[in-house]
Amino acid sequence: MITTILTTIAIVGGMAGFLALLLVVAEMFFANYGEVIIDINGKRKLKVKGGSSLLSTLNENKIYLASACGGRGSCGFCKCKVRSGGGPLLPTEKPFLSPDEIKDNVRLSCQVKVKEDIAIIIPEEIFNVRQFAGVVSKIEDHTYDIKELTIQLTQPTEINFKAGQYVQLQSPRYGKIKQKVSRAYSISSSPDHTDYIQLIIRRVPDGICTTWVHDFLKEGDEVSFTGPFGDFFIQDTRADMLFVAGGSGKAPIKAMLEYLDARNSTRRMGYFFGARSRKDLYLDDLFATWEKSMRNFAYYPVLSQPTEQCEWDGRCGYVMPYFDEFIQDVNNTEAYLCGSPGMIAAVVKYLVSKGIPKEKIYFDSFA
Ligand SMILES: Cc1cc2nc3c(=O)[nH]c(=O)nc-3n(C[C@H](O)[C@H](O)[C@H](O)COP(=O)(O)OP(=O)(O)OC[C@H]3O[C@@H](n4cnc5c(N)ncnc54)[C@H](O)[C@@H]3O)c2cc1C
Ligand code: FES
CATH class of the missing domain: 3.40.50.80 (Nucleotide-binding domain of ferredoxin-NADP reductase (FNR) module)
Incomplete structure (x- = not known):
């Protein structure tokens, strides 16, 4: 009897899983959302191709929201307000949103798919975030698992930030890693130096970005990052x-x-x-x-x-x-x-x- 019940559960579960997979594949290959409009802060309209996440669609249009986990839905950094067109709130978003944020239509942009015209609100300072290219001019070993990189900026050649802010470093495909990722690293150099930044990076065993930095990255290599991000900086008081x-x-x-x-x-x-x-x-x-x-x-x-x-x-x-x-x-x-x-x-x-x-x-x- 128990064997029959378990077999039935396994068959039904397997069929449900197969159908879900079919839906994902169908969505990937056959769904065509055509061109849609993203209205930003009621002031700017972007005409984009639908079908990708809001986060990556904005990225492709050089608007970089914070995304410490690189869009995996595990950091909660990529929040923005969606006034209309974002579809229903997903279970993957709920753990990162307070009741007030949910009431206020705050969403995780990496989880919202752009399928129809959508209206969003993002902080104006996001427009100061840029994509930078640079060359690794120095790599110093501080401990057995901590390195400090110096990145000389090449395009653009200057960055303005506040001491305490961070950037999102992009690691390329390397070795067996087939995906590019983006991870957050605090800038360790002073904002008084605008032509380079330094990053202190600790190795995380089997971590995608840190393994690249520790085992593959060399002085002279080109790198890219976006930034600056974050609200961790010195308060202007005498405390x-x-x-x-x-x-x-x-x-x-x-x-x-x-x-x-x-x-x-x-x-x-x-x-x-x-x-x-x-x-x-x-x-x-x-x-x-x-x-x-x-x-x-x-x-x-x-x-x-x-x-x-x-x-x-x-x-x-x-x-x-x-x-x-x-x-x-x-x-x-x-x-x-x-x-x-x-x-x-x-x-x-x-x-x-x-x-x-x-x-x-x-x-x-x-x-
Ligand atoms: C705002 C911000 C600033 C940051 N600044 C720095 C910084 O200045 N220097 C720095 O070294 N890191 C910093 N981090 C952490 C960094 O963004 C990455 O999470 C970390 O380097 C791991 O990336 P990875 O791609 O190597 O590992 P992943 O491939 O993302 O992770 C591999 C595995 O390790 C686990 N893991 C991820 N991160 C850690 C961790 N830190 N410790 C233990 N296990 C982990 C994951 O759960 C996963 O199972 C910062 C993070 C944030 C959010
Ligand atoms: S980018 Fe990390 S949760 Fe969206």
Whole structure:
């Protein structure tokens, strides 16, 4: 009896799967949506070929929305308002949208397919985002799994951004990887240098873009990226600044500190860098230089698992208990966090419990 039920379920499931596959294939090869109009902010009309996602259709027309996951529906960065023509909200979008956003017709542009005339609202600053080409002029190994690239811009030759913002680097087809992808990387150089950018990239095992950067990319190679994106940047106040970032999260903090150092900033600043062992520390000399040039800046490296070989007599364990060494007045402290979603959630919870107002905690999550 049970065998019959299981066999029936398997047959019905298989048929449903086959039909779904047929629909996808039919849609890919036979659906023809012809030309449709995308109305942007009620001011601009684009005539485009229907059938692709809103994100990629806009990209093809040189309008670049943020898309940290490259359109896979897993980052939630590509939001825009769809006033009409976007079709029903998909289950893949719901986890990334708040009830207010859903009410406000916010959608994930990588999930919305352009099938008919569509009207959207996007922030005006998106029109400043451009596609850049450059040449990798330098690759430095900072640790066994972290490299810093210097990309000299060739087309256009200048970029304007705010310290803390990021770009979307495109990796080509290489080796067994048959698809081009695009991934978000924070700019690690100061915006004072407009003719090049630097990126600090940590290897993710089997990661498409980072394997290309670590194992295939060479000095002299051409690369392309879009940007700048993001709202993680220095607030124009006189509040104390608490920075927390481990691993490649150091990238935007380096850009911010280089920018502040060039302006002889006298703001009180403390940077807590969490690493596993001494071999994960990097650019310590640079941060020590800034401790000398900026009298109110202090650098606090903390090792969570120092080994005997580390010969480490510095701070050990989690970074959070050491914040008390820096924080003087919770109402006059801003926090700037960068790194994995788990690390950010833990630090935000800790800082809020200490009394730092949530609205003064700024972060970029490397989701
Ligand atoms: C705003 C923003 C800024 C970022 N800035 C930087 C930066 O400055 N430097 C930097 O190195 N990275 C940064 N990242 C992360 C980066 O965009 C990529 O996600 C990361 O480099 C992995 O890309 P990949 O193509 O190699 O891996 P993928 O091919 O995308 O992933 C391969 C596998 O690894 C998992 N994975 C993906 N990312 C990570 C991760 N970080 N740790 C562990 N597992 C992971 C995936 O779930 C997947 O299973 C940033 C992300 C965001 C959203
Ligand atoms: S691009 Fe990442 S969710 Fe749309």
